[in-house]
Amino acid sequence: LRRLVGAMAGAAETEGASTRPRVFVPEELAVHNSRDNCWVAVNHKVIDVTPVIASLPAEHAALADPLLDNAGTDISHWFDEETGEVRTRIDPATLQRVPYLPMGRFPHLSIDGKPLSNGPEPPEVPWWRDDSLVRGVMTRKMMRAWIVNVLTEQRHRLVFGAEETLEQVRDRFLEYNSHAKSYTWKVLVPNEDGSGSSFKPLDMAKSLEDNGVEDNQDEAWELGLDADDYLPVIHLSFNDDLTEG
Known part of the structure; x- marks a missing residue:
């Protein structure tokens, strides 16, 4: 997944874009679950199949059913992780290789570039x-962290993807504080001389993990502890500048 994110970010930079690909957590994908707003995940990619469904001719409208029945979910098990193509199996009746279709036929299926019987001509590039x-x-892993305003002591528990940069996490936090960009984001780390702890500014271009902040929630659950008590804590220190927001 890191390679995929890196490749997409590189493509964005080539096209002059300044943002990395958006990282989705399952709850965010789940809201795209209707005919007019149908998204699925395939091998870590979040794909909007709404236009695919809309383009189906009336006589083949039923091909949308597997996508609609699984809208807002991860359907990676329909596809080969290595090739990215639809999984296949050997039909015991014909001994021929056929697509693996646990939920039935869906748009753009073909065998060796040829449409299945009674199916529409597939496009040169299928939707997946x-x-x-x-x-x-x-996201490869969901993370949670407490975001604490040092001045007001307000706390928000934020959910995000482990691979997201802190700039992306900050964009999520704008929902709670429209001036989030006017704060320095810090974590409390032990002093090397053992004399206590000090605030360390975070590198916003890196993920929380790449900043050396450990996520101990899984270990806490395994020990029977309340993971909320062991979440990473990010402290926001106001820069006295409201020009960013």
């Missing part, structure tokens, strides 16, 4: 390989 439909990537 169409980069124009990709809206971002699924």
Whole structure:
């Protein structure tokens, strides 16, 4: 997934874009679950199949059913992780290789580039390989952290993807504080001389993990502890500048 995020970020920079691909957590994907707003995840990519469904002719409208029935979910098990193509199996009746279709036929299926019987002609690039439909990537791991305003002591528990940069996490936090960019984001770290702890500014271009901040929630659960008590804590120190926001 890191390679995928890196490749997408590189492509964005080539096109002059300044942002990294958006990282989705499962709850964010789940809201895209209707005919007019149908997204799925395939091998970490978040794909908007709404236009695919809308383009189906009336006589083949039923091909949308597997996508609609699984809208807002991860359907990676339909696809081979290595090739990115639809999984296949050997039909015991014909001994021929056929697509693996646990939920039935869906749009753009073909065998060796040829449409299945009684199916529409597939496009040159099927929807699962169409980069124009990709809206971002699924997180490899969900993280939670407490965001604490040093001045007001307000606390918010934020959920985000482990691979997100802190700039991306900050963009999420704008929902709670529209001036989040006017704060320095810090963590409390032990002093090397053992004399206590000091605040260390975070590198906003890196993820929390790449800043050396450990996520101990899984270990806490394994020990029977309340993971909320062991979440990373990010402290926001006001810069006395409201020009950013």
